[in-house]
Amino acid sequence: MSNPWRVFILSLLLCIPSAYADVIAEDDFESGRFKSVWGALTSVTLAELPSYTKREGHAMRFFFQGGNSTADSFSEARFDLGREYMQLTIEFDLYVPTNYNHRRPGDNTNNNKFFRLWTKTYDDIEKVGASMLTEGGGSTIGSDYRLEPSYGQSTAVKNESGFITEEDKGRWMAVRIDVKAPTDKSLGSIRIYKNGRLHLNDDRVKNHLPGSQGYRYGYLLGWANSGFSEDTIMFIDNVRFLDRVAARPLPPIPR
């Protein structure tokens, strides 16, 4: 092919809108330090992956301290995306340890945070997220947001079982979170994919504040109301924040 043609075709390719999402930030934790997207970290360290995870390299290590039957536990990684996004995808690999046991504690309160997203402050009434509830030692997953502006945050508004099962313990799980903020014209949505398949789809997230407010701040994992009987260590690796949400959800797993 002659040179002018090559230049012409290359220019054409560059003009085609990319089918891929824009990466806002990503971290595989191999640089030896946390990338700048991360903020406050509670009981989270950058650690070498132990051989029992069957992977090499480095990842975020979330340490949930074990305690008595009513003790809570807390391990959380906050982030700041630098500006608000109306549509956001968060992808990461989650290692669930073999001793993971989402117990029903003495006080019966067992909702554990999975993620949160907000616009400006943690008190934002349009803050969204997901929590896990106990299910026979494993976990369900449910969407979290306010049903009415005057209400508190509801947890597990829509709830799907089988998010963390016996089969998932001692394994890596590919997690993808798609969120779309509500606007004056459309409801928002929270979709959670497990190993490439849609697991939770809540497209009823209400617009409480007039206009469009996106998501800038958030955290992964967080407060575990269930607490854990034993020290429980989860790993998160290969985190990507993307400026896009799938136009249509992928089909769910047939049950």
Ligand SMILES: [Ca+2]
């Ligand atoms: Ca890594």
